[in-house]
Amino acid sequence: MKNQEEEKLGVGVCGCGAISRIYLQNMTHRFSNLAVVSCCARHLEHAQKRAEEFGIEAMTYEEMLQDERISLIVILTPAPTHAALIRQALLAGKHVYTEKAICLDVGEAKALQALAEEKNLYLSSAPDTFLGEALQTARRAIDAGRIGQVTGFSVSANRNQDILGALFSFQNLPGGGIDLDYGVYYLTALVSLLGPIKEVSAMEDNPKLVRKNPIPQSPDFGREYASPNVSRVSALLKTKSGIPGTLLLDSESILTDLARF
Numbered sequence: 001m002k003n004q005e006e007e008k009l010g011v012g013v014c015g016c017g018a019i020s021r022i023y024l025q026n027m028t029h030r031f032s033n034l035a036v037v038s039c040c041a042r043h044l045e046h047a048q049k050r051a052e053e054f055g056i057e058a059m060t061y062e063e064m065l066q067d068e069r070i071s072l073i074v075i076l077t078p079a080p081t082h083a084a085l086i087r088q089a090l091l092a093g094k095h096v097y098t099e100k101a102i103c104l105d106v107g108e109a110k111a112l113q114a115l116a117e118e119k120n121l122y123l124s125s126a127p128d129t130f131l132g133e134a135l136q137t138a139r140r141a142i143d144a145g146r147i148g149q150v151t152g153f154s155v156s157a158n159r160n161q162d163i164l165g166a167l168f169s170f171q172n173l174p175g176g177g178i179d180l181d182y183g184v185y186y187l188t189a190l191v192s193l194l195g196p197i198k199e200v201s202a203m204e205d206n207p208k209l210v211r212k213n214p215i216p217q218s219p220d221f222g223r224e225y226a227s228p229n230v231s232r233v234s235a236l237l238k239t240k241s242g243i244p245g246t247l248l249l250d251s252e253s254i255l256t257d258l259a260r261f
Helices: 020-029 044-054 061-066 079-091 106-119 133-143 161-167 178-194
Strands: 009-014 034-040 072-075 095-098 123-125 153-158 197-205 210-212 224-226 232-239 244-250 258-260
Touching: 009 020, 009 061, 020 034, 020 044, 034 044, 034 061, 061 079, 072 079, 079 095, 079 106, 106 123, 133 178, 153 178, 161 210, 178 197, 178 232, 178 244
Parallel strands: 009 034, 009 072, 072 095, 095 123, 153 244
Antiparallel strands: 153 258, 197 232, 210 224, 232 244
């Protein structure tokens, strides 16, 4: 019989930015079935710093893909890099869990899904908060008929792109807008509760393609920066089962996230 250590899934983390700390904390302390082996980053010194912090190895992505101890690659890099990194990992025979979105093109995402199925590998993405206790409780209540028949829904989420765009440069890259970076969590939760969407009518825009850093403590305070991504979305949706509802995403609002579902 294999011992507990042998049964753990070996993990390699690609990307050592700000989000990597909470991922590594959780994977090393909360999941007894995972064994984090290594991390990598575009700049090796970033990987070495994070590796030292969590007692793991720093290596290149190519070394990670060749490491037989690693079965799962966790990708925490900006969205434009996801497609190529995922494809490399799948071709190397590794399961993949990536920060959202899987990639920026629907056709490419379907091709990656097909490759994962062909290789008999798992491919998953970060909008998994629908698995949390609040949304699972909601799902249980709906399935049990405790709230009666669902006749409509409303999703509204706010944030402040001026501040977030200044703090996190990836939000100004493709895939960093409020639709793919934030709204994807609510759409995933919506589909998990009420089923797939059949009809969509929507508007999206960005009234401030150039923003100014508003953070007094920042060394770039007052400096302008490009902000090309979508910052507002207004949509009417209808599920395949016939339930209508609204989706409003607004990052021209306040810093503290305000969300209602």
